[in-house]
Amino acid sequence: MMLKPLFRLPQKMNLRFVKYFKLCLGLSIFAIVATIVLLSTIGLNFGIDFKGGTLMQIETPVPADVGQLRSTLSRLGLGEIQLQTFGQPNEVLIRFPEQAGGPDAQKTAADKVLAAIPSGSKELRREQVGSTVSKELINSAIWALVFTNLVIFIYVWFRFEWQFALGAIVSMIHDVFFTIGVFALFRLDFDLTTVAALLTILGYSINDTVVIYDRIRENLRRYKRMPLGELLDLSVNETMSRTIMTVGTVFMALLALYFFGGEVIRGFTFAMLFGVLVGTYSSVFIAAPFLILIGVKRDWSGLEKAKAGAAGAKQAPLPARAAGPAEAAGMEDFDEDEAVADAANPGTQAAVSKAALASVSARKTSAPPRTPPRGKGHAKARGGRSKKRG
């Protein structure tokens, strides 16, 4: 009767991400250097938002001959005039730089264009940005990028450790450069919506990174002796199915926008599609393995105790476990153990009907026995954590 999943992504992937870290880091450093070179040589293909000028979207009565139209319009003497079809063959986007002589000159220029295009054409859209405004827009775009990085750095630092914050910032800077580099390389229009896309990508990428970092932190507490490289791999693998699913749903939404959302936001959606891939890549291949490079504090118990002592601590401590054979036994043993503790803890089961509870208990009787003090500790810790998080 129940709606069953058609497929399940594998829960445990055993991919060795850390092994490729140096390669990826090299690749990313190359990309960043290449972007800087591109920016200082050919630069970005700024849209009128950042350059100043006029953009006109024209609908022609019959499919437009762009080549002919270009030669007609370039004779108007408006400077470097750009033409492209826009979505449909009978829609043309015309752009020309800001004219000397103030607002009246812009209007005159636009009127000249309107007079030169085929009769029966319709002006669908016009955007005209003066150079004072475009300079401010560039400034505010740069500030927005800097602030986003800064604020997220502080947040991650506050919630994790400085090493994590550094990893997050490195991967975010990587995302910014990578995306800008692609825009420079392929001469794509770089305008306000691209910056909006960049900031959204940063939000998405940091979201991904934080999910993985959360798992790393959890595993750091759980496996105190596991080599860091192994632990990072484990954490990325454990969250891999979630990463793939989320990229999948976001991609679905973006593809719908790309193909059906209309020409006006296609540039934005393209930047987003590309950026989501880059953001996911950087979270998995840069942000996580980066922790190896700078190392990370392994002993969280002292800090956790200190934090738990403070009023309103967000995370209740997991009990420090005595080092010994139980710890070396690994994850499976630990989880079983904790599971029993949970099942036996009536406090967390209040809402579940007795029948369900009974069935759970019955199923659980086969679980290996546990030592009472440790179980009690877990039950308390888990209960406490639930309450505090609420």
Place this chain on the structure above:
Amino acid sequence: MFGFTLHFSRWGALVTLFLSVASVVFTVPNLIPLSAYESLPAWAQLPRMPLGLDLRGGTSLLYQIDTAQLKKGWLQSVQTDARRALSEERVAHTGVVIAGNQVRVTLRDPSKMDVALDRLKKFAQPVSASLFTGRGGAGGLDLAIAGSENGVITIEPTPPGVQARVENAISRSIEVVRRRIDPEGTTEATIQKEGEDRILIQVPGLAPAEVKARVGTTAKLTFQLVDQTMSPSEAEAGGVPPDDALLPDSEHPGAYVLVHKEIIVSGDDLTNAYAGYDNRSGGIGERAVDFEFNSRGAAAFARVTRENIGKPFAIVLDNKVISAPVIRSEIPGGRGQITGNFSLDDVNRLALLLRSGALPASLSIIEERSVGPSLGADSIQSGKIAAIVGFTAVSGLMIASYGLFGLFSIVALVVNIAIVMACLSLFHATLTLPGIAGIVLTMGVAVDANVLIYERIREEMKSGRGMITSIEAGFDRAYGTIIDSHLTGLLAAIILYIFGSGSVRGFAVTLSFGIVSSLFTSITVTRLMVSTWLRKTRPAVLEI
């Protein structure tokens, strides 16, 4: 509000249900066609998101006020006042000139410095105290007035003074522009201050040319006497007398009129102006603009016309002479008429411009964005299709991957989108095309919370836990991650809002609402559904 277990109190469940249903109800007005919405009774007309210019077509213009012109005008009036004041005090001077940013008075006798300074210092007005104008300046005055030992007095506007002037000019301009664009107060035009010296005008449904024509020109109307002692061409050749000005004549293109600088009456004293016909010829003559003065204007106009019968006076609009009729008799009662080569549009426009008053300084367009109505309609259509396709695709993927739980997450997603749209409607936030993109993107991002929970449940199941425990642990442990990842995403969206402009802000707003409501739905709606399902069906196995 709730503990993070599967337990729901009756109240908790009711509140969650109520909020979900209310959000859906508040979303409905945005989904039905406008005509259907308008046919609803008034009580049922819940707020609807206004559409942005990019969706309904319209014009957005960013004007900048000419600060240099304002300053120049200010310095000129200070110059005039200073001359008059010094002559009243009988202080001789060799010149009161405008030099760069200041008015410079050179006294003939430096010993008269104290008298002159005492008088001139009365010009300085305190700048109204505010957080931003409090800084700098000479003790919060709008003019810095200082004298030097060699008998030179400088009068210079202070930065807070200039700022206060600009602020004042902007708010006056906004009033004037509002009267011009929206004389009946019926259109949904937005006219607001932007930054320090700018006005943003957004008018839905109007082409830019029409908006620009309505905003029009400064419309500074003055009545000045014509100087008949020499002809304009003589003045052009031999130099214009200091008290005169040579202004272009719009009745005779290429020609000029020599007028006295002294202003008899200005447009400030107008109380009304309307389109009419020239009534001198008896029958229906040329088109004209009739106007009425207030009592002060009427008195001045009567006096000057009485004293100057037979002489021409010039009607000057924005430094161009519209016409220069000869005064035939005294014009009492403060009524008059402007004739010229006017079309019907011209007289209507001029009457409106005069009625709305003059702009304190000229405005120039520094940014213009306009969208035709057909493109806007296309964008709405594409947005709808993209939203439907995106929703279907995300639903398909979620249900294929998580089965029944996938379906739960889709119900939560519907509530999520409903909350976003309900909030936007209640806050009267404008829906733009990037805003629609934000909603579609939210569909992809919002299920992330569910994915985190479900993947966690799977992990717990795989490690051998029971169904209930796994579900509880799944929710429980995913929350920390969900909060962290949502907050960082929210921070980025808020910064986008702060630094973004125009339609980008619309995107940031929907994205932010989407993130917050996703936090809410994953904590309440999804959990309520899972807990109810567990209670009602008591499943033996969990298919996730």
